[in-house]
Amino acid sequence: MKLVKLTITLLLFAVTGCKHQAKNSDRLIAKAINAGIESMIVMHENFASKYVDKRNIEVFLPKGYAETTTEKYKVLYMHDGQNVFNPKTSYTNVDWGVDEVIDSLMKSKTIKNTIVVAIWNNGKKRFPEYMPKAPATLSETPEARKSLFAYSGSDALYSDKYLKFLVEELRPFIEKNYNISTRQEDTSIMGSSMGGLISLYAICKYPEVFGAAGCISTHWPVPILGEAYIKTLPESLPDPETHKIYFDFGTEALDAQYEPYQNQVDEIMKAKGYTEGVNWVTKKFEGASHDEKSWKARVHIPLEFLLKR
Numbered sequence: 001m002k003l004v005k006l007t008i009t010l011l012l013f014a015v016t017g018c019k020h021q022a023k024n025s026d027r028l029i030a031k032a033i034n035a036g037i038e039s040m041i042v043m044h045e046n047f048a049s050k051y052v053d054k055r056n057i058e059v060f061l062p063k064g065y066a067e068t069t070t071e072k073y074k075v076l077y078m079h080d081g082q083n084v085f086n087p088k089t090s091y092t093n094v095d096w097g098v099d100e101v102i103d104s105l106m107k108s109k110t111i112k113n114t115i116v117v118a119i120w121n122n123g124k125k126r127f128p129e130y131m132p133k134a135p136a137t138l139s140e141t142p143e144a145r146k147s148l149f150a151y152s153g154s155d156a157l158y159s160d161k162y163l164k165f166l167v168e169e170l171r172p173f174i175e176k177n178y179n180i181s182t183r184q185e186d187t188s189i190m191g192s193s194m195g196g197l198i199s200l201y202a203i204c205k206y207p208e209v210f211g212a213a214g215c216i217s218t219h220w221p222v223p224i225l226g227e228a229y230i231k232t233l234p235e236s237l238p239d240p241e242t243h244k245i246y247f248d249f250g251t252e253a254l255d256a257q258y259e260p261y262q263n264q265v266d267e268i269m270k271a272k273g274y275t276e277g278v279n280w281v282t283k284k285f286e287g288a289s290h291d292e293k294s295w296k297a298r299v300h301i302p303l304e305f306l307l308k309r
Helices: 019-034 098-107 123-130 142-152 159-177 194-205 225-236 253-257 259-272 292-298 300-307
Strands: 007-011 040-047 055-061 074-078 114-119 187-192 212-216 244-250 280-285
Touching: 055 098, 074 159, 074 300, 098 114, 098 300, 114 159, 123 142, 123 159, 123 194, 142 225, 159 194, 187 194, 187 300, 194 212, 194 225, 194 244, 212 300, 225 259, 244 253, 244 259, 244 300, 253 259, 259 280, 280 292, 280 300, 292 300
Parallel strands: 007 040, 074 114, 074 187, 187 212, 212 244, 244 280
Antiparallel strands: 040 055, 055 114
């Protein structure tokens, strides 16, 4: 059964630097919390950016969320946000149920207090926003552009701009309006398929921002660019002393292609100094497919690893 929620819609005309916007957001959120709502989802509609197209942002505040506490809340950023909380907006009419799982894991004291920021994808631009632009020179070659266009309908990648939006615009807004820790070790990022790729790219490109990444059913086999990106990991992976990374894959549908690639990545993780079961996990789920139903069934596993006490 779904927990009681409240959705607050805010039309954002600017991302940062607008005092009226911040005050309005603060006032609405405070009013909702004071009303005694157990858990809630705050919708920031049409969140604007100078780097990427505007999109909806949903913020899940767990049961007992308080504006001021001694222990600040962790924050988990998730891609494909329309699939995270609501079956009505989900691509397959099945959501991940992350809100219920977070509340349950917090209640059992399995994870630390956490809010979740779900960033909606942008439809046709999802692939070029989520595919890592690394190595950057390769993605600009005529061959790569032609292959990229045939594969996705776009001949350019916007992942660097997407991450700038997340780090330079969205993150400051979340930190200003919600009671969260700003420490790297309290900031995680997670997604599935292409969302797994961009989550790994994020922790590699901004290791000072993200302390953990969850890469679910990571879509490695992208023509030309996929193998090339894997080859950048020996140099780009963050310090295993201060970061942790979760990978998994199933054995059905698209996921059936992933194991050979994941094996390559696992060897790179070992060579980089990651220790499986400590700061790195790779799991194989027999019979699991490439869909929200499969990811929902196991989402508690990466959440426990990324957010554990």
